[in-house]
Amino acid sequence: MKTKLILSLYMALGICTVKAQTVNVSKAFADAAKQTEVLLKEVRNDTAALRKNQVSPRTVEKGKLVMVKSSDWTSGFFAGELWYLYEYTKDPKWMDLAKLYTEKIKKEQFNIGTHDLGFMMYCSFGNGYRLTGDTAYRSVIIQSAKSLSKRFNPVAGVIKSWDHQKAKWKYPVIIDNMMNLELLFEATKLTGDSTFYKIAVSHADQTLRNHFRPDYSSWHVLDYDTSTGKVTQKLTAQGYSNESAWARGQAWALYGFIMCYRETHNETYLNQAKGIAKFILNNKTTPADGIPYWDDHDPKIPNTSKDASAAAITAAALYELDAYVPNGGYKKSADHLLYSLNKFYTSKVGSNKGFILEHSTGHRPANSEIDVPINYADYYYLESLLRLKNK
Known part of the structure; x- marks a missing residue:
């Protein structure tokens, strides 16, 4: 009990020295299945949700x-x-x-x-x-x-993200949008119509060109002028500030460009992914367990919320990156993240209404979903486990 107390204190201070270890995938899935049974029961009992x-x-x-x-x-x-x-x-x-x-x-x-x-x-x-x-x-x-x-604009060469807050931006594109390109790549494979592929590549190229700083960190929101195609603003909505690195945004960027390399074999995308991975893995504000704080510029670190969802997305991405750069140490980094998630960030069976992971942050500036379980964290956690199994 004393050891657990000390470990918890170390983790809270961001100085835990957790060693990378391999997760027992079978047990992890068994626990996830038990939790999902709990969640399914909660869903079935939520009659108000069904009415809505x-x-x-x-x-x-x-x-x-x-x-x-x-x-x-x-x-x-x-x-x-x-x-x-x-x-x-x-x-x-x-x-x-x-x-x-x-x-x-x-x-x-x-x-x-x-x-x-x-x-x-x-x-x-x-x-x-x-x-x-x-x-x-x-x-x-x-x-x-x-x-x-x-939602694609050929002048700007990107897919529009949001239709709201038109007084704040005209044609916003968020880094998260990289994740939606996989649907387009798949549609070309299913139909033979290259239109979808070309839209995805255009969006990826413009994002690579405009969305990143020299250190490979990403802005969250870019606003485009669709008459000229130029970027008019570089902002954040879910990060700490316009110049900060919102943790989940960096994870989306990493995963998105690895996926784009898989679909196109364009080395430029692979190099971009390696740069993003370097930024994430060498981020000095991330504690030793590898699970990032919600934004690396939050002045309240270490007394602020972490984002397990960002770690789960990153782990899944790194397992795939390891397949393309087998000597890059990416599997070891992914193993470390997944071990930390499995060991210290999973819900006790029967708790958290049946969600698998805890300690994610959705939208802290809006005071929404702070230090909670959330479904996309669970999704990428299971994906990471499957990718580890298939290594």
């Missing part, structure tokens, strides 16, 4: 389960988690549940009001198609890519 057409569990705030409608940007992650549980266990129970929760967001394939269709539809229908070959899923992926493509 809320279809997917997102987080826990103030002790209460937060459910969201299919139009929420996080709506596809839970279905994706269920597909990952099926992929690992091969238990048809998880397939049946994955199909059920995937179907709940099907109508969003026609949603042209969001850039997040990659998250919503590819994490759900994309995994479903990959694991089942169901042609109905294929059709949804293609339609979703068509809908996302309508």
Whole structure:
């Protein structure tokens, strides 16, 4: 008990000397499955959410389960988690549940009001198609890519992110948007239509050109002038300041450019990913356990919230980067992150309404989802476990 108390104190101070170790993937998935059973029970008991057409569990705030409608940007992650549980266990129970929760967001394939269709539809229908070959899923992926493509501006060469706060920005593009390009790459593979591929490459090229500082850290929001294609503002919405490095944004950037290299074999993207990885892994504000604070410029460090979701995304990305740069030490770094998440950031079975990871930060400047479990952290945690298993 005394040892655990000391370890907790060290972690709070950001000086824990956790050694990189390999996670027991089988046990981690078994625990995740138990937690997901708890979460499913919570969802079924939430009759108020059903009446409001809320279809997917997102987080826990103030002790209460937060459910969201299919139009929420996080709506596809839970279905994706269920597909990952099926992929690992091969238990048809998880397939049946994955199909059920995937179907709940099907109508969003026609949603042209969001850039997040990659998250919503590819994490759900994309995994479903990959694991089942169901042609109905294929059709949804293609339609979703068509809908996302309508947000592309050829002059600026990028996909618009948000339609809100028009007084603050005209054509905002956030670093998160890199993650939605995978949907477009897949649509070209499924249809043979290179239009989707070209849009994805254009967006990636413009993001690489404009979104990064010399040290490979990324701004969160860029505002474009669609008459000239020039960037007019470089801002943040979810980070500490316009010049800070918001942790999850750096993780999105890393994952996105690794994925773009996979899909294009363009070495420029690989080099960009290596630069981003160097920034993340050498960040002096990150404590020894590897789990970053929500923003590396928060002056309250170490007395501020961490973001387990950023670590989970980064771990998944580093496992893939290791496949392309096998001597870069990326697997060791991913192992360290995943070990820390598994050892110190997982919920006790039965707690947190059934979410797997705890201590994520959603949107601290808006005082939203601070130090909570959240579905995308769980999704990328399971993805990291699967990527470790397949190493």
